[in-house]
Amino acid sequence: MSQESHHLLRDKRGLIFGPLNEQSLAWQISLACHREGARLALSNTKMAFRFGPIRELARVCGDAPLIACDASSSKDLEKAFQELKSTLGRVDFIVHSIGMSPNVRKKRSYGDLNYDWFHKTLDVSALSLHRIVSEALKSDSLNDGGSIVALTYIGAQRIFSRYSDMGDAKALLESVARSFGYRLGRRGIRINTVSQSPTRTTAGSGIKGFDRLYEAADKMSPLGNAQAEDCADFVVALVSDLTRKVTMQNLYHDGGFSSVGMSDALLDALSGPDED
Numbered sequence: 001m002s003q004e005s006h007h008l009l010r011d012k013r014g015l016i017f018g019p020l021n022e023q024s025l026a027w028q029i030s031l032a033c034h035r036e037g038a039r040l041a042l043s044n045t046k047m048a049f050r051f052g053p054i055r056e057l058a059r060v061c062g063d064a065p066l067i068a069c070d071a072s073s074s075k076d077l078e079k080a081f082q083e084l085k086s087t088l089g090r091v092d093f094i095v096h097s098i099g100m101s102p103n104v105r106k107k108r109s110y111g112d113l114n115y116d117w118f119h120k121t122l123d124v125s126a127l128s129l130h131r132i133v134s135e136a137l138k139s140d141s142l143n144d145g146g147s148i149v150a151l152t153y154i155g156a157q158r159i160f161s162r163y164s165d166m167g168d169a170k171a172l173l174e175s176v177a178r179s180f181g182y183r184l185g186r187r188g189i190r191i192n193t194v195s196q197s198p199t200r201t202t203a204g205s206g207i208k209g210f211d212r213l214y215e216a217a218d219k220m221s222p223l224g225n226a227q228a229e230d231c232a233d234f235v236v237a238l239v240s241d242l243t244r245k246v247t248m249q250n251l252y253h254d255g256g257f258s259s260v261g262m263s264d265a266l267l268d269a270l271s272g273p274d275e276d
């Protein structure tokens, strides 16, 4: 991560959902936004507050207010945005870095999904973005000219055999971003999704065979896998004033993975160097 501040977010305030531990994308995003001068509020579930080191992050980020909230509950979100207004005030950006699939956690194959869990996957990982944006607007917590970013994965466009119902959830998440992007444009508010490389986090590592997926993606990507710190810098750009006309996009932040069909590095790993 770039250590030097460019003061890109000097006058900005932001709400970041999803920092759990140091590996979390949202953790690194919080540090990078703080480095660039933003004032932050951080949110996660009560359970995450109880078991995770998030208080330490809040301290490092200038005693950022901590807001407990289940992002799949509109009631919780309504309270969360009231709390936001009374602590930090209206914000200029919101980061959604939330994902969870009980089917993936419990290794249920796509053909044998538990449908209650499938609903939970969609509710937590995709509809939560709709609920968050909707509550932010209802409570008048988001400034005109603001920016919303949600984290996604290329499993929305292509099949990754072990990604199960998360592929469907990410497709829905990206669609929600586009639908709101259209509606929020008149207020100068933009909304984009960042499609990140496989990253060693609690959510990422829950996917069966994650280490091999990680290695294969690294070999396919001309720049190598993007790390959480790289992702954080990219998100800073997207919530800064330097990207005012970028909206409704799914932006690949994956070291070039999404444009490669096959690479020498992966072929060599599968078959040994230059057979021909």
Ligand SMILES: NC(=O)c1ccc[n+]([C@@H]2O[C@H](COP(=O)([O-])OP(=O)(O)OC[C@H]3O[C@@H](n4cnc5c(N)ncnc54)[C@H](O)[C@@H]3O)[C@@H](O)[C@H]2O)c1
Binding pocket: 018, 019, 020, 021, 023, 024, 025, 026, 044, 045, 048, 069, 070, 071, 072, 096, 097, 098, 099, 100, 124, 151, 152, 153, 195, 196, 197, 198, 199, 200, 201, 202, 203, 204, 205
């Ligand atoms: N790790 C990867 O390989 C990878 C790649 C691309 C995209 N992503 C996406 O990045 C985002 C962040 O995941 P991560 O990899 O940093 O893992 P992570 O486990 O650190 O973060 C996921 C967060 O979601 C939170 N969460 C779960 N249920 C919630 C609920 N009901 N309400 C509020 N918060 C809830 C968790 O507490 C956790 O903080 C997710 O959307 C994930 O799908 C991850």
